[in-house]
Amino acid sequence: MNIVVQKYGGTSVGSTERIINVAKRIIAKKQSGHQVVVVVSAMGKTTDDLVKLAYDINPTPPKRELDRLLSTGEQISISLLSMALQALGHDAISFTGPQVGIRTSGRHTKSRIEGIDTTKILESLNDDKIVIIAGFQGVNENDDVTTLGRGGSDTSAVALACVLEAPCEIYTDVEGIYGVDPRLYPQAKKLNTVSYEEMLEMASLGAGVMHPRAIELGSKYDTPIWVASSELEIPGTIITKGENNMEGQSITGVAIDNDEIMITIRDVPFDRNITSQFFSQFATKSINIDMISQSAPIDDLINISFTAPASDLADAKKVLAAFQEKHPGIGVIINEQVSKLSVVGIGMRSQSGVAAKFFSLLADNNIQMLMITTSEIRISCIIPEKDKDLAVTATAQAFDL
């Protein structure tokens, strides 16, 4: 057995011509001596169109029905891809998520894969068939189709690779993974390798190429994940363990996030009950607090700064108003014109001075750091939004990204 799992995204199967091109790539892989399992997304903007239809009919579409609706997009693309392969003279068979036993749990539209039954897949591979599986979907304990949320097809592909003990190749409309978004920094270099940990930090920071759950799964099963272009014949990026950090890079990536706001509350009594009540009010409103920094107490008063998604501003203001009513001495400052700049790299563990280099870089460019948080392999800081392009370019140049 020399199985490989390939995944093609919505753009890659966005037209009949593209589906035929994808079929040719799959055949080339098979002819190079592999047994190929293919996961496909819905064609182009199909899913967006279906979501719009649903909201036209019901502003709060019931999620079970929404899942059924959305799951049709992948059923269309798998059957068309199977037809294309058969038109080119290769035996192929398509399966839906439910049909191939991708069992899920959890809420509709956001379910998680619990397990996969490989029987039908292995039988079909042994019959020399190319196996095509609908991404993004599975079946729950009620025999209802469920979907895995945005980027769910990546998760389907990596999960299949894990249970089949095969490598996973993600084909997409980018050439690989970059340390910095080429739309922000055109000279950006493609990475040859990147570690699961770095990808997890970069994905959650908004680099957006791969879904974090797919990376987590790959990391858990130690399944190598290739990310490459579905159009071009160039090597992409491999996501793997990467403990060795062979390339000696201190920083692998830089990311910028403009969808956050920074909130500061001043002169808060230094009392852990007050602080915890404050943040639990945010949790009650489902506002996702990201960075938090708290100053040391002076005269038993502290300042707390934190960031939250810009989309939660209205809700956040309500919580803040209620809090001020209860504690009239407290001041509130909301800063909407901020960006979160982050640098990521497992090299930080072994190389000292990365933080110092990063901070002096920003200082040299007259960029204020309004807040700073760090983890073992990441440094994030809040900067004025007006400086974001300068910050990305300066960082990318300084760290040779």
Next chain:
Amino acid sequence: MNIVVQKYGGTSVGSTERIINVAKRIIAKKQSGHQVVVVVSAMGKTTDDLVKLAYDINPTPPKRELDRLLSTGEQISISLLSMALQALGHDAISFTGPQVGIRTSGRHTKSRIEGIDTTKILESLNDDKIVIIAGFQGVNENDDVTTLGRGGSDTSAVALACVLEAPCEIYTDVEGIYGVDPRLYPQAKKLNTVSYEEMLEMASLGAGVMHPRAIELGSKYDTPIWVASSELEIPGTIITKGENNMEGQSITGVAIDNDEIMITIRDVPFDRNITSQFFSQFATKSINIDMISQSAPIDDLINISFTAPASDLADAKKVLAAFQEKHPGIGVIINEQVSKLSVVGIGMRSQSGVAAKFFSLLADNNIQMLMITTSEIRISCIIPEKDKDLAVTATAQAFDL
């Protein structure tokens, strides 16, 4: 239990507005004290669009994959209809054919319903839910989705009505069933009732409102089938046993079919082996012979006329050429400019002189009858295609259709 099965066709659910209108009609039915099971077709031209996509990719699309592709149309409409009902405050649940246990057998794209498991349907009805089921599809012994062929949603609806022992209401873009196509004869009258037998003859004759298999099922289980407009609040037509022929009509319907050709072979030796070999050659080519008439032998030679679908002309010519090569004395005449005119009515059984009236009607209008065949409740004759409009109008007027 006071169950009713309703079926809405593709035009009736062709837009979000229409889906909401359909939802309102379903709710009205429920509020009048019924438990409602709804079968829906794919929206508007969805199925045609999917077929086109398939043929763009593969000129002979594998049927298993084609079935999967086509089955998505109904999945979209059932989920949207369920969303619409829930938006209007009524609990609803949708099921695909496979999910609700509509078991099929036979070939992909032309499968037949073997049985239906009513457990989930009855459970959901008892939970006071409106149950929405995807028409046109089921699941075969391999756990693959299959489709029932053109008009399959009618068959799904009637089959559900049969197993639920409920009446079936077919809502469509016509106001009911007419004895003659209103496009051919604008003064056509809508029928209040029509018998299964008459509908079977009319459907196979090309009246086209209902799929013959749906009628057969209704007849077998004695399930009343209403056909009515999905837009207008007017009574439609009920298809039922109708032995009584209360209305005393001698003829219920007239139909015209322009897609046939008439072939005559002359001077054929009167030898049953030759005749049977001749027709078995047509069967081998899957050419569906319809009407056949054979003259009495003169000098041990006979003439045979028969009709076949116009689309099979090329194949028919090959068979005829081979036959002439073997039997050089035989003459062949092909007439493509013909139409088949048929009148149908269970009244023919009890009323004499219907055939005579029909034939003299054609004679009075100078319309040649090139071939005639009759059954217990039907008379068909081949006429020159140029006379078809005159023939339909004259017949409709004479028999008050």
